[in-house]
Amino acid sequence: MATDSFVKGVDFVYAHTRDIKESERFYSETLGLPVSARYGKLPGVEFETGTVTIAVIEAEAFGLEFLPNKQGIALRVDDVGETRKLLEDAGVNFIADTIDSGVCHMAFFTDPDGNHLLLHHRYAPRA
16 A cells, blocks of 8 residues: 555535525535535535535536435534434434444435435444
């Protein structure tokens, strides 16, 4: 494994939307993420997670085909069960039961455009 990688980190990830106002409501109000930037005349908003920025854009306005992210963005939380309950009470639909992998808890859901997100909490050290 190379130790001198030119990659120094991950600055942001993209999520496509068809409705930037609905996405802003979901990411800022439902998930509680602060807005750090708006793209001016183009429909895009950036949300801060504390480690990686989630940039939500109306894909077609940027000349891109709308494709929801099916890979999942893992959102670190202190308690997956408690956070899941809060989000379910806010109307978020989870797409699977909470998973206990033996080192972490995970709960999978989608944003209004079908972008996959998950709550994640590691409770044991990496092997």
